Amino acid sequence: MCVGGCRLRTFIISLLLFSTFNLHASTLINKLKKHASPYLAMHGTDPVAWQEWNKESVNRAKKEGKLIYVSSGYFSCHWCHVMQQESYKNKQVAKILNTHFVPIKVDREIHSALDSHLIEFVERTQGRAGWPLNVFITPEGYPLVGMTYVPTNNFITILKNLDDKWKKDKEELKQIARSATEELSVVNKELNENFKTGSGVNYLNKFLLQAMDMADNMAGGFGEQNKFPSYPQLSVMLKAYKASPDDELKQFLVLTLNKMASQGLYDQLDGGFFRYVVDPVWQIPHFEKMLYDNALLASLYIEAAIIFNNKNYENIAKNTLDYLLNVFRSPQGAYIASLSAVDNKGVEGGYYLWPRDELVKILTKKEIQAAELIWQLEGAEDLEGGHHLVEAMSVNDAEQMLKTKKTKKYFNSAKQKMLTNRNKRKIPRDDKLLAAWNGLALSAFSKAAKYFNSRIYAKAAEDIKDYIYQILWVNKGLVRAVKKEKILGAGGLEDYAYVAQGVYDWLEYSNTKKDRFWLQELVHQAWKRFHSKKGWLLAEDMLLKYGQGAAVIADGVLPSPSAVLINLSLKVAEKNKDNVLKKKSLKALNVGHADLVSQPFWYASQIVTLFDYQNSINR
Numbered sequence: 001m002c003v004g005g006c007r008l009r010t011f012i013i014s015l016l017l018f019s020t021f022n023l024h025a026s027t028l029i030n031k032l033k034k035h036a037s038p039y040l041a042m043h044g045t046d047p048v049a050w051q052e053w054n055k056e057s058v059n060r061a062k063k064e065g066k067l068i069y070v071s072s073g074y075f076s077c078h079w080c081h082v083m084q085q086e087s088y089k090n091k092q093v094a095k096i097l098n099t100h101f102v103p104i105k106v107d108r109e110i111h112s113a114l115d116s117h118l119i120e121f122v123e124r125t126q127g128r129a130g131w132p133l134n135v136f137i138t139p140e141g142y143p144l145v146g147m148t149y150v151p152t153n154n155f156i157t158i159l160k161n162l163d164d165k166w167k168k169d170k171e172e173l174k175q176i177a178r179s180a181t182e183e184l185s186v187v188n189k190e191l192n193e194n195f196k197t198g199s200g201v202n203y204l205n206k207f208l209l210q211a212m213d214m215a216d217n218m219a220g221g222f223g224e225q226n227k228f229p230s231y232p233q234l235s236v237m238l239k240a241y242k243a244s245p246d247d248e249l250k251q252f253l254v255l256t257l258n259k260m261a262s263q264g265l266y267d268q269l270d271g272g273f274f275r276y277v278v279d280p281v282w283q284i285p286h287f288e289k290m291l292y293d294n295a296l297l298a299s300l301y302i303e304a305a306i307i308f309n310n311k312n313y314e315n316i317a318k319n320t321l322d323y324l325l326n327v328f329r330s331p332q333g334a335y336i337a338s339l340s341a342v343d344n345k346g347v348e349g350g351y352y353l354w355p356r357d358e359l360v361k362i363l364t365k366k367e368i369q370a371a372e373l374i375w376q377l378e379g380a381e382d383l384e385g386g387h388h389l390v391e392a393m394s395v396n397d398a399e400q401m402l403k404t405k406k407t408k409k410y411f412n413s414a415k416q417k418m419l420t421n422r423n424k425r426k427i428p429r430d431d432k433l434l435a436a437w438n439g440l441a442l443s444a445f446s447k448a449a450k451y452f453n454s455r456i457y458a459k460a461a462e463d464i465k466d467y468i469y470q471i472l473w474v475n476k477g478l479v480r481a482v483k484k485e486k487i488l489g490a491g492g493l494e495d496y497a498y499v500a501q502g503v504y505d506w507l508e509y510s511n512t513k514k515d516r517f518w519l520q521e522l523v524h525q526a527w528k529r530f531h532s533k534k535g536w537l538l539a540e541d542m543l544l545k546y547g548q549g550a551a552v553i554a555d556g557v558l559p560s561p562s563a564v565l566i567n568l569s570l571k572v573a574e575k576n577k578d579n580v581l582k583k584k585s586l587k588a589l590n591v592g593h594a595d596l597v598s599q600p601f602w603y604a605s606q607i608v609t610l611f612d613y614q615n616s617i618n619r
Contacts, residue, residue: 028049028051028098028102028103029049030043030044030045030046030047030048030049030050031049031050031051031052032044032046032050032052032105033045036432036483036484036486036488037075037107037109037110037432037483037488038075038428038429038430038431038432038483039073039074039075039080039107039109039430040052040105040107042075042084043084043088043105046084046088046089046094047088047089047090047091047094047095047098048088048093048094048097048098048103048105049094049097049098049103050103050104050105051102051103051104051105052104052105053070053104053106053111053114053543054543055543057102057104058139058141058543060102061102061139062139062140064102065139065170066100066101066102066139067100067101067102067136067137067138067139067144067162067163067166068101068102068104068136068137068138068139069097069101069102069103069104069134069135069136069137070104070106070114070118070133070134070135070136070137071083071088071103071104071105071106071132071133071134072106072107072108072111072114072115072118072131072132072133072134072135073105073106073107073108073131073132073133074107074108074109074131074338074430075107075109075337075338075340075428075430076275076288076289076290076338076339076340076341076342076428076430077131077132077288077341078286078287078288078341078342078348079130079131079132079148079149080131080132081342081346082149083132083149083150086151086152087150087152087155090152092156093152093155093156093159096156096159096160096163097159100159100163101136101159101163107488108131108133109337109338109430109432109434109481110432110480110481110488110489111489111539112436112480112492112494112538112539113492113493113494113537113538113539113542114539114542114543114544115133116538116547116556117538117542117544117546117547118133118135118143118146118544118546119133120547121135121143121146121180121184121546121547122135122146122147122148124184125145125146125180125184126146126147128148129146129148130148130149131148132148132149133146133148134146134147134148134150135147136162137177137544138173138174138177140174140177140178140545141543141544141545141546142174142177142178142180142181142545142546143177143180143181143544143546144173144176144177145162178545181545181546184546194590195586195589195590195610195614198614199593199610199614200607200610200611200612200613200614200615201611201614203596203597203600203603203607203610203611204236204240204607204608204611206596206597206600207236207240207600207601207603207604207607208237208240208249209600210599210600210601211233211237211600211601211604212248212249212252214601215252216280217251217252217255219255219259219280219281219282220252220255220256220257220258220259220260220282221256221259221260221280221282223280224280225279225280226276226277226278226279226280227265227276227277227279227280227282228275228276228557229260229265229273229276229293229296229297229300230557231293231296231297231299231300231557231558231559232555232556232558232559232560232604232605233555233601233604234253234256234257234300235299235300235303235559235604236604236605236607236608237249237252237253238253238300238303238304238307239303239608240608241253241307242307243615250308253304254308257300257301257304257313259281259282260273260282260297261301261312261313261316262390262391263277263281263282263283263390263391264277264282264283264284264285264388264390265277265282265285266316267289267323267352267389268375268389268390268391269352269389269415269418269419269422270323270326270327270419270422271319271320271322271323272289272294272320272323272324272327273289273293273294273297273320274286274287274288274289274293275288275289275290275293282390283382283388283390284382284383284388285349285388286341287341287342287348287349287351287352288338288339288340288341289338289339290337290338290437291324291328291335291336291337291338291434291437291438291440291441292436292437292440292557292558293557294320294323294324294328295324295335295437295440295441295443295444296440296444296558297320298317298320298321298324298444298448299317299440299443299444299447301313301314301316301317301320302314302317302444302447302448302451305317305451306451314452317448318448318452321444321445321448321457321460324441325456325460327339329460330431330433332433332467332471333460333463333464333466333467334433334438334441334463334464334467334468334471335433335437335438335441335464336429336430336431336432336433337430337431337432337433337434337437337481338429338430339351339427339428339429339430340427340428340429340430342428343425343426343427343428344425344426344427344428347384347385348385349383349385349388350385350425351422351425351426351427352388352389352422353381353382353383353385353386353387353388354377354386354387354388354389354418355381355385355386355387356377356381356386356387358386358421359371359377359418362417362418362421363414363417363418364410366406366410367410367411367413367414367417368414369402369410370398370402370407370410370411370414371411371414371415371418373392373393373398373401373402373407374391374392374393374394374395374398374411375387375389375390375391375392376390376392376393395407395408395411398411431483432481432482432483432488433467433471433472433481433482433483434480434481434495435468435472435478435479435480435481435491435495435498435499436480436491436492436494436495436497436498436499436558437498438464438467438468438472438499438502439468439495439497439498439499439500439501439502439503440498440502440558441464441502442461442464442465442468442499442502442503442505442506443498443501443502443505445457445458445460445461445464446458446461446502446505446506446508446509446510447505449461449509450508450509458509458510461506461509462506462510464502465502465503465506465515468499468502469518472491472499473518474487476521476525477490477491477525477529478490478491478495478496478499478522479491480492480495490539490540490541492530492538492539492540493526493529493530493536493537493538493539493561493562493565494538494558494561496522496523496525496526496529496530496561496565497526497561497562497564497565497568498558498561498564499522500519500522500523500526500564500565500568501564501568503515503518503519503522504519504568504571504572507519519572520572520576523565523568523569523572523581524581526565527565527569527581527584531562531584531588532549534548534549535549535550535551535591536549536550536551536552536553536562536588537549538553538561550562551591551592551595552591552592552595552596552603552606553606554595554599554602554603555602555603555604555605559605560603560605560606562588562606563603563605563606563608563609564605566585566588566589566606566609567605567608567609567612569581569582569584569585570582570585570586570589570609570613573585586613589606589609589610589613592606596610
């Protein structure tokens with residue numbers, strides 16, 4: 001079956017062909033100036049008349065019979081900045097978009113559900129996706145065609161040709177978009193709580209086989225190109241190792257954990273993880289730092305420290321949490337979203353890179369010698385802005401090579417001088433406070449408070465919990481984010497799932513009565529708002545027709561929010577003897593079996609939830 005999807009693949013190619021085109025005046029104005037979202041605000045001075053994603057904009061497209069152009073990105077995204085400078089500041093591009101489309105800018109961190117559905121659509125129709133994510137949508141809400149970064153000349157050609165085709169064949173294009181949505185949105189309607197015996201173990205074994213088949217046993221991680229810190233998969237692999245120790249699995253996990261913490265994914269000076277690396281051996285990152293990555297990876301290294309009894313992993317977890325405390329914590333006690341990949345001078349990674357002449361200015365010869373050896377700083381600079389710091393040699397090995405026990409002293413003094421110098425630099429911050437990501441941070445600090453018996457981490461966790469409850473929990477519902485006391489959007493499934501998980505982890509440390517009642521309310525509200533017989537919704541009141549219901553939600557860079565909620569709900573139901581919640585959770589868990597068999601790697605969280613449940617009833 002390949003009706004809408006295949007027609008879309010052919011359609012996007014045809015957009016680069018010649019067509020006629022005429023420009024007319026536009027009546028739209030840019031509505032993003034001084035927006036509370038830093039990402040949207042930076043587009044407030046574009047000549048493109050950006051609108052927000054809301055009913056008003058969609059109704060305007062319906063009234064005027066125009067295609068909607070949605071461009072989704074985020075503040076710390078390098079290529080989002082590039083496309084803004086090349087295309088959205090271009091007056092010719094702006095005139096075309098303003099005249100013939102309804103252009104909408106989306107902060108993916110505010111409209112995460114919309115972004116998630118559009119990412120899936122572009123991946124399934126084009127084979128790959130990323131940011132900036134650009135999708136043309138019919139006025140009725142059906143995505144027609146999408147793409148990522150496009151050079152300006154190609155973009156102008158696509159815009160002209162698409163408008164021309166829309167004017168000539170509007171009804172045909174609407175039908176293509178509707179057909180693609182119907183084809184790509186099949187929901188499993190078989191709902192029951194009777195599981196096949198041993199299915200959890202079977203799926204977990206299939207997951208491990210596929211994960212190890214995708215594993216890079218030389219450099220760690222998955223795949224042979226970009227490397228992401230795949231938390232959902234690595235966390236499940238740790239749990240699988242704990243349940244059934246295996247030498248090959250241990251070697252891969254230890255290799256991956258060591259590489260992620262010692263090479264380019266990790267900030268060697270100040271701690272904290274970057275979002276991902278652009279090479280297969282963990283050397284050069286995309287330099288944005290996200291709250292969610294650092295919260296999840298702090299949790300991962302705590303899990304690894306417990307399972308492997310490894311002090312170094314404890315230190316990585318502590319350093320990451322301390323970094324969040326020092327750099328990401330807001331005055332309100334919650335944590336900001338991200339630091340930009342691009343510094344205040346417009347240089348990607350500029351905040352973190354070290355030109356040779358700068359090192360010579362601030363370090364002594366002995367300090368340079370130690371730093372050069374441990375971080376391999378000799379030779380040509382890694383990037384245009386200078387060297388990126390990666391561990392090439394341990395301090396102990398460097399001491400043996402230099403035959404002096406003062407190497408550690410020189411290296412530590414070099415690090416301190418470099419950190420002091422770097423702190424004088426400036427880097428843009430996205431300081432909106434997101435419910436979902438603060439829920440992940442609440443989990444991480446709560447686990448750390450319990451494991452390290454730390455009052456500092458306990459206070460950090462309590463501050464996050466209080467902020468979410470007092471500010472983000474409004475009329476028995478979560479808001480998506482707050483920036484300078486302005487609410488940015490309604491909470492979606494991931495907000496409820498991750499905040500509820502955070503509260504559960506907090507209760508494992510604190511066991512406070514008031515928070516137990518709040519946890520129950522969070523869980524019940526999540527089911528009420530985001531689940532029905534048609535499956536899962538990522539958000540309420542979706543204006544997009546694509547993704548109206550999903551039987552099972554895959555893992556992405558974040559764990560599947562539906563799997564997190566199901567797992568948590570089963571625990572809450574068991575504790576409270578809530579048979580209604582238990583039955584509902586089991587029905588939602590017993591679906592999507594074809595996906596779990598064919599693509600287990602991408603459903604790790606769902607699989608481990610099923611495995612844990614079946615294990616619990618067999619004890």
